[in-house]
Amino acid sequence: MSGSVTVTGMVLSSMPVGDYDKRLVLLTKERGKLTVFAKGARRPNSSLLAAATPFVFGSFQLYEGRNSYHMQQAGVRSYFTDLPKAQPEIYYGFYFLELADYYGQENADESGMLNLLYLSLKALMNPSIDNRLIRRVFELRTLVVQGEYPQVGACVSCGNLERLTAFSWKKHGMLCPLCAPLAQDAQKLDAPAVYALQYIVSVPLKKLYSFTIKPKVQSQLDLVVGGLMQQTLERKIKSQEILDRMTGDTVRLIPIRNPTRI
Numbered sequence: 001m002s003g004s005v006t007v008t009g010m011v012l013s014s015m016p017v018g019d020y021d022k023r024l025v026l027l028t029k030e031r032g033k034l035t036v037f038a039k040g041a042r043r044p045n046s047s048l049l050a051a052a053t054p055f056v057f058g059s060f061q062l063y064e065g066r067n068s069y070h071m072q073q074a075g076v077r078s079y080f081t082d083l084p085k086a087q088p089e090i091y092y093g094f095y096f097l098e099l100a101d102y103y104g105q106e107n108a109d110e111s112g113m114l115n116l117l118y119l120s121l122k123a124l125m126n127p128s129i130d131n132r133l134i135r136r137v138f139e140l141r142t143l144v145v146q147g148e149y150p151q152v153g154a155c156v157s158c159g160n161l162e163r164l165t166a167f168s169w170k171k172h173g174m175l176c177p178l179c180a181p182l183a184q185d186a187q188k189l190d191a192p193a194v195y196a197l198q199y200i201v202s203v204p205l206k207k208l209y210s211f212t213i214k215p216k217v218q219s220q221l222d223l224v225v226g227g228l229m230q231q232t233l234e235r236k237i238k239s240q241e242i243l244d245r246m247t248g249d250t251v252r253l254i255p256i257r258n259p260t261r262i
């Protein structure tokens, strides 16, 4: 197959190639994650100069060659121009892009991940939403999009729907007071933290960033979601290490290997 195709998506990363070109990774609605060459994109007068940059969201006209995609034109809808100037928000932003890259697959439907990414970057630019909350919401909701999220609506051991009081990474979900003592790694949670986890997993995307939490609830969310990410990611995410170093967000956890899925 060869010819032109127009896709909607976001530039996740950009690498210089040769003297004037760039190799981009795009997350697109129509074709999933794509590697795209942008010829001449580093020339000052190139029409692709502004578009071939991380965080750019828009429509891209690509030429589909035998083995690779080449960018022909770009219609930028949003640059998130203020994000690269914002600290520490930019570190969160790069981490979100790398996480989307980690999970992205060619020819998969990535519209869910693309929408989540777009809304989360917008949330980062909103000073009234705490960055730490945005991070945990983005991480947990990413696990939802990828189908790897824990059971938070009922006790993972007995199915009890009420009085969920603890979380177990090994059992991958919430526990009731009867089942919690039987799990080695049960972490007690306050009711608002349980509610926050349920809210993030189930609420429609457009309402995702419409709540705030108290510092104690944030600490419990950090613990649960930080642990889930440690458990789930199979390799280190470089931008996550940088983010943790810059913000001191690291959660100290006992490493959990080979979780039991129920």
Ligand SMILES: [Zn+2]
Binding pocket: 155, 156, 157, 158, 159, 160, 175, 176, 177, 178, 179, 180
């Ligand atoms: Zn139970």
